[in-house]
Amino acid sequence: MFSYCISDRHRLRLLEAHHAAELFALADANRDHLRNWLPWLDLTRTPADSLAFIQSGLRQFADGRGFIAGIWIDDKLAGIVGHHPIDWSSRTAAIGYCLAESHQGQGFVTASCRAVIDHAFNTLELNKVVIRCAPLNGRSRAIPERLGFVHEGTLREAEQLYGRYIDLAVYGCLRREWDGGTLT
Numbered sequence: 001m002f003s004y005c006i007s008d009r010h011r012l013r014l015l016e017a018h019h020a021a022e023l024f025a026l027a028d029a030n031r032d033h034l035r036n037w038l039p040w041l042d043l044t045r046t047p048a049d050s051l052a053f054i055q056s057g058l059r060q061f062a063d064g065r066g067f068i069a070g071i072w073i074d075d076k077l078a079g080i081v082g083h084h085p086i087d088w089s090s091r092t093a094a095i096g097y098c099l100a101e102s103h104q105g106q107g108f109v110t111a112s113c114r115a116v117i118d119h120a121f122n123t124l125e126l127n128k129v130v131i132r133c134a135p136l137n138g139r140s141r142a143i144p145e146r147l148g149f150v151h152e153g154t155l156r157e158a159e160q161l162y163g164r165y166i167d168l169a170v171y172g173c174l175r176r177e178w179d180g181g182t183l184t
């Protein structure tokens with residue numbers, strides 16, 4: 001129901017319970033692609049697991065700690081973008097994203113992030129937005145770099161990915177630095 005239009009082809013919608021089957025189908029069809037960098041694929045075995053993820057995002061939204069949206073391209077669910085729970089004491093949000101392999105390379109996630117970051121700074125009035133990604137995840141790193149974020153450092157062995165620990169590069173942008181992410 002809640003939706004934000006980025007272009008004729010591209011829209012963000014709050015993920016709701018009735019999207020669970022479509023979300024599971026997206027994860028299942030992109031399991032190998034997403035499993036390279038995201039830790040939750042082995043925990044996503046049935047549509048009920050996708051429903052639980054959506055419900056946890058809706059609780060986060062109801063608690064005023066940010067939202068999880070689907071990325072719809074040509075009326076098909078193709079990805080996810082949203083906040084990790086906002087830290088209001090520091091007015092900081094980390095954002096995360098993923099996209100179907102078949103839709104990569106067309107700027108959809110960069111544009112989705114730009115909309116989420118605009119909203120974070122201009123509507124929620126946060127002071128900082130952070131993006132964390134594995135140093136070897138070139139496609140993911142390119143997004144904050146394209147949006148003009150500063151590489152602030154690398155956290156060592158900060159995430160567990162299927163039995164191994166991986167580093168996370170941290171990119172940050174302050175409200176006073178945000179110019180709409182017009183770098184392309």
Ligand SMILES: CC(C)(COP(=O)(O)OP(=O)(O)OC[C@H]1O[C@@H](n2cnc3c(N)ncnc32)[C@H](O)[C@@H]1OP(=O)(O)O)[C@@H](O)C(=O)NCCC(=O)NCCS
Nearest residue numbers: 034037097098099104105106107108109110132133139140
């Ligand atoms: C990370 C991920 C979302 C990046 O997807 P992506 O398609 O590369 O990112 P975008 O949708 O922003 O597209 C950028 C690409 O579109 C191109 N592009 C075309 N038009 C563009 C535009 N108007 N604006 C920006 N980029 C554009 C860019 O040049 C870039 O292509 P290139 O890498 O071949 O140079 C995707 O690879 C993914 O889901 N990976 C697995 C999960 C994952 O790693 N999640 C992140 C964990 S931190």
